[in-house]
Amino acid sequence: MKSVWNKILRVDLTNGACKPEAMPDDIYEKFLGGAGMSAYMLWRECPRGTTAFDPANRLTFAPGPMQGIKQTGAAKWTAGAISPSINMNVDSAATASFGIEIKEAGYDAIVVHGRPEKPVYVVVDDDKVEIKDANHLWGKDAYETEDGIKGVEGEMFECVTIGQAGERLVRYANIQTRKKSFLGRCGLGAVMGSKLLKGIAVRGSQSINVHDPQEVDRLNKQINQRLIDMDNEKEEWLQIKRVGTAMATELFAPQGNLPIKNYQLADFPSGIKNLHASNYVKELRAKPWPCQYCVIQCHNLCEIKEGPYAYKGKGPEYESFAMVGFNTMVDDVKAVAYACELANLYSIDTISLGVVIAWAMESYEKGVITKDDTYGLDLTWGNAEAMVEMVRKIGERADGLGYLLGEGCKIASERLGKGSEQWAVQMKGQEIAAHNWRAQYISALNYCTGVASGPNHERSNSQHIWVGHIRLPEWGIDEVENEERWSWEHAADRNAKFHDYCNVINSACHCKFMEFRGYTLTDLCNTINAATGMGWSLEDLRRCGDRITQIQKLLNIRYGWKKEHDFNYPKRFMEPVDEGPAAGKIPVGLEDAIIDYYRERGWDDDGKPTMAKLKEIGLEDYID
Amino acid sequence: MKAFINCKEQEFQEGTRFIEVVKLIREAKKDEPMIKTIREKTGRNGLMFVLNGRAVHPHEYDSIEIQEGDDIRWIHPYAGG
DSSP states (O other), X not given: OOSOOSEEEEEETTTTEEEEEXXXXXXXXXXXXXXXXXXXXXXXXXOTTOOTTSTTOOEEEEOOTTTTSOOTTTTOEEEEEEOTTTSSEEEEEEOTTHHHHHHHTTOSOEEEEOOOSSOEEEEEETTEEEEEEOTTTTTSOHHHHHHHHHHHHOTTSXXXXXXXXXXTTOTTBOXXXXXXXXXXXXXXXXXXXHTTEEEEEEEOOOOOOOSOHHHHHHHHHHHHHHHHHHHHHSOGGGOHHHHGGGGGHHHHGGGTOSOBTTTTBSOOHHHHHHTSHHHHHHHHTOEEOOOTTOSSOOOEEEEEOSSTTOEEEEOOOHHHHHHHTGGGTOOOHHHHHHHHHHHHHHTBOHHHHHHHHHHHHHHHHTTSSOTTTTTTOOXXXXXXXXXXXXXXXXXXXXXXXXXXXXXXXXXXXXXXXXXXXXXXXXXXXXXXXXXXXXXXXXXXXXXXXXOSSSSOTTTSOGGGGTSSOOOBGGGTBOOOOGGGGGOOTTXXXXXXXXXXXXXXXXXXXXXXXXXXXXXXHHHHHHHHHHHHOOOOOHHHHHHHHHHHHHHHHHHHHHTTOOHHHHHOOOGGGGOOOSSSTTTTOOOTTHHHHHHHHHHHHTBOTTSOBOHHHHHHTTOTTOOO | OEEEETTEXXXXXXXXXXXXXXXXXXXXXXXXXXXXXXXXXXXXOOOEEEETTEEEOGGGTTTOBOOTTOEEEEEOOOOOO
């Protein structure tokens, strides 16, 4: 098989051993790379009882067969491990160039485990690998750490680093790369912190050997030109390069999809006005900041020149913008952008951050916590100053509420009690993202049944059947009526397909944002074939996605998943809003839909894969 | 004559112009919330079309004739999130 090296790099931080290991073709044929590879490493090496902060936890950084082929979107890569937020297997994806460098260094994955006696960072320079002292970097933020590593190793290295929240084991700490992209969800930054691993720097010089270079080149040209043309055809305010994904808020608002006031409201007029894309561009001076090879350019560089929120750096994306802004009712665009960048520096996931601060605000409103708990801050809805200060308290794990919020709102609400579990919008320990289940019931089903990262809007992005109008016509999802948002008919089939679709994308390692603007499953399949020579059909692609979903489910079971976890959804799921397009809509029938989904997946009514299903996809030997 | 719209095989008469397909799809999608939002804001519905892997510009709609086996896709003007 081409476009892989049949080789991974193992880094044992306990004994300092770093060595390449062979990986046979059949593993790639089964799991591709990326998310599939990280799941496979857990399956092979982390038995039942392994926990997130256990040195034996495998933290796998994995590109896929699409890295290094120079296609737009093919800068994406994935990392996975056992998560400290959901205590099960997870994966998370980021972009920029770190994955490409891993590939060009001659590896299909870097697998890290163990724990050294003092902080370290790892340097991979093709086949030369060193573990170096990071004492001088410990305590620094994530960007300073990247600067510190590059200052010694050179600017040609691509880095991943963590800030103080990762060191201090905030359960939703993230990992950053290039000061612009993040392995955001499920606390992989805390896994790094638990291993006293402050960063990894990688540089590679090897060319990727693909199956059919001419066909890869032809596809790249055709796809790039199409995506450029499609974006140019749009009205300026819809062009992704202008404002990034934050522009989505004005399309989501009329659908009732935004999270507002800890998911309690359907409208927020001052937020809609002030957090509007045109205001974003004007106030934040947003400019495109593309990833390697990308023609879409959804990342943007922002600058606030003066005032309390002055900074220059990453502009918030939709999820950050929605969770830290709309969900806390802070309508000051500069404060929201600054708070998100502050979170980035500490290495805090902005989705979880927006939920835990909203949970704290609601607790404050209800008198469950007071100024005695909030360091004197008036933690009322929309108080930008207090919201920003709470980000600092969480990042620093300040004694009291700051520390508690760093545990995530499941643990925080269980410790605080007083009914606060009722408004903790989380499942399995992870906070819910910025797609509202009232706007499309399939989101509730997806959050309940996710296997790759708990409740996650990007491990099945089935919300986008309506929210973003993605279709998978190659797999039979095409004509869908708007009213079907609030129907369970076809929900199991559609959610399963989108789940498998996300797993294929996250394992081939390609950017899902290409699909919003004309990149198709056919393009993906053709590119995988041109790169690898596997000759897959569109059905093979689905089968691969299905197989990765099933191994993730087997891992869930290994690490303690129980059926009741899928049914223990937030109370807020069944609380309607009284205005807007989703007024009165709650996902009644969700329990039956979950069982339908189990059956669609080939699981029994307890949610476990049947042996017949495992045999069908070649995983019969993978059951514990 | 057969062509494909979003992977679904459909029968067309010889000489069918691309603009006719565009009109049909636009009509079918006109009440979708995102399309309505965009139309209210811009006067256009924003749907975009791809023919055999290539984006089709609006000024070409009238001049293209559907051919046997054409692969036509329509895309919403959404931008991520």
